[in-house]
Amino acid sequence: MTDLRQQALDYHAYPTPGKISVEITTPAETSVDLALAYSPGVAEPVREIAENPDDVYKYTGKGNTVAVISNGTAILGLGNLGPMASKPVMEGKALLFKRFANINSFDIEVKHKTVEDFVNTVANIADSFGGINLEDIKAPECFVIEKALIERCKIPVFHDDQHGTAIVTCAGMLNALDIQGKDIKQANIVCLGAGAAAIACMELLIKCGAQREKIYMLDTKGVIHTRRDDLNEYKKLFANNTDKRTLEDVIAGADVFVGVSGPDLLTAEQLKLMAPNPVVFACSNPDPEIKPEIALATRDDVIIATGRSDYPNQVNNVLCFPFIFRGALDVRARIINDEMKIAAVHAIKDLAKEDVPAEVLAASGDKSLTFGKDYIIPKPMDSRLCAKVAKAVAQAAIDSGVAALEMPENYMAD
Numbered sequence: 160m161t162d163l164r165q166q167a168l169d170y171h172a173y174p175t176p177g178k179i180s181v182e183i184t185t186p187a188e189t190s191v192d193l194a195l196a197y198s199p200g201v202a203e204p205v206r207e208i209a210e211n212p213d214d215v216y217k218y219t220g221k222g223n224t225v226a227v228i229s230n231g232t233a234i235l236g237l238g239n240l241g242p243m244a245s246k247p248v249m250e251g252k253a254l255l256f257k258r259f260a261n262i263n264s265f266d267i268e269v270k271h272k273t274v275e276d277f278v279n280t281v282a283n284i285a286d287s288f289g290g291i292n293l294e295d296i297k298a299p300e301c302f303v304i305e306k307a308l309i310e311r312c313k314i315p316v317f318h319d320d321q322h323g324t325a326i327v328t329c330a331g332m333l334n335a336l337d338i339q340g341k342d343i344k345q346a347n348i349v350c351l352g353a354g355a356a357a358i359a360c361m362e363l364l365i366k367c368g369a370q371r372e373k374i375y376m377l378d379t380k381g382v383i384h385t386r387r388d389d390l391n392e393y394k395k396l397f398a399n400n401t402d403k404r405t406l407e408d409v410i411a412g413a414d415v416f417v418g419v420s421g422p423d424l425l426t427a428e429q430l431k432l433m434a435p436n437p438v439v440f441a442c443s444n445p446d447p448e449i450k451p452e453i454a455l456a457t458r459d460d461v462i463i464a465t466g467r468s469d470y471p472n473q474v475n476n477v478l479c480f481p482f483i484f485r486g487a488l489d490v491r492a493r494i495i496n497d498e499m500k501i502a503a504v505h506a507i508k509d510l511a512k513e514d515v516p517a518e519v520l521a522a523s524g525d526k527s528l529t530f531g532k533d534y535i536i537p538k539p540m541d542s543r544l545c546a547k548v549a550k551a552v553a554q555a556a557i558d559s560g561v562a563a564l565e566m567p568e569n570y571m572a573d
């Protein structure tokens with residue numbers, strides 16, 4: 160662990176501080192180049208854009224640039240550590256956008272006093288970008304912020320911890336339940352956590368067939384039930400009329416555990432209480448609700464997934480956000496709607512059932528990967544994700560009437 164700590168610090172410090180840089184895409188060597196790039200030549204696209212605002216997509220990088228924006232109030236599972244502490248994660252998201260979907264990103268960390276202050280800051284700069292990826296903003300403020308920004312911005316605004324996580328969770332869950340021989344409509348589900356990721360994951364699972372009344376959600380005060388008077392409007396949607404109060408009470412006989420809360424909160428004893436062939440998604444980062452080695456030592460009929468890259472079954476929003484934005488940008492979708500999210504779920508889910516190419520095995524360090532308990536979801540390094548998810552999302556945007564452009568010719572053909 161100490162070794163990983165030092166390696167991670169060195170990775171971020173060297174060869175230059177941070178993980179991303181800006182590169183030039185046009186010649187900028189001679190006076191002629193500069194006369195085109197800057198004064199006087201730059202005045203020409205200025206005039207064109209002033210005349211026809213859509214030309215900003217033709218003459219600038221706007222259409223392939225996403226702002227990754229946080230206030231640092233829910234950094235992974237580490238809590239509210241402030242905007243500057245969130246910067247390595249936001250640079251990390253920018254790295255993933257570029258590496259997996261060739262999208263340029265700027266990370267923006269906002270210090271603010273009120274929700275309105277944050278919304279105004281983002282809304283006022285939004286037009287500079289093709290899309291906005293909100294990240295690591297705690298609930299319930301994240302819900303208000305995202306709704307307000309969707310209303311005010313002309314470009315897609317997507318809170319990754321809500322929807323990216325939900326899409327990947329649903330893709331992995333449908334596959335895991337399939338492998339365990341369970342039907343999502345009958346599944347008893349326990350969700351530990353009642354914040355950004357939890358509410359969105361459960362809402363999308365319901366859209367994929369889960370029954371709301373079969374879901375028990377818990378926050379730091381225990382089970383969310385109808386007799387509590389401290390629930391915000393988002394938690395209230397999951398209030399059960401029940402006498403069950405603790406994780407022990409609700410985990411008994413549960414088919415599914417989804418953890419989007421904090422480290423080491425599900426014990427081996429609690430895992431033993433679950434129904435035969437359970438599915439456990441311990442998605443808190445960096446430390447899951449239960450370590451896979453403990454889960455697998457406790458029972459051999461469990462499917463266990465985490466948010467981490469160093470265990471099998473990585474249920475992490477990296478499998479979604481680069482690709483959903485790729486598809487949305489390429490048909491200039493004005494929003495990311497439910498149709499696009501569901502299309503992404505199915506594209507990710509279905510890819511796990513295909514043969515895995517040698518280069519993915521080489522990158523993941525696995526000898527083989529076959530659809531089953533240790534491979535329920537594709538690896539982030541699988542280059543087919545971009546083509547399949549982006550294309551499905553772009554098609555869904557067109558079909559649902561939110562795209563300004565047609566499907567590009569031969570889109571994602573190779």
Ligand SMILES: NC(=O)C1=CN([C@@H]2O[C@H](COP(=O)(O)OP(=O)(O)OC[C@H]3O[C@@H](n4cnc5c(N)ncnc54)[C@H](OP(=O)(O)O)[C@@H]3O)[C@@H](O)[C@H]2O)C=CC1
Nearest residue numbers: 235236298353354355356378379419420443444466475476
């Ligand atoms: N694998 C992935 O792709 C992703 C994983 N996550 C992980 O999910 C977790 C939550 O993130 P997010 O939803 O953005 O954060 P939020 O701050 O919005 O929500 C955190 C939630 O966890 C609950 N919680 C915290 N500690 C406990 C506890 N001891 N018992 C029960 N509930 C608890 C909080 O309860 P209360 O409401 O009472 O404060 C709150 O409802 C993080 O660990 C994060 O890393 C998030 C996004 C993606």
Ligand SMILES: CC(=O)C(=O)O
Nearest residue numbers: 235236320444475476
């Ligand atoms: C993965 C991620 O976005 C999180 O843990 O917050």
Ligand SMILES: [Mg+2]
Nearest residue numbers: 235294295320
């Ligand atoms: Mg996050």
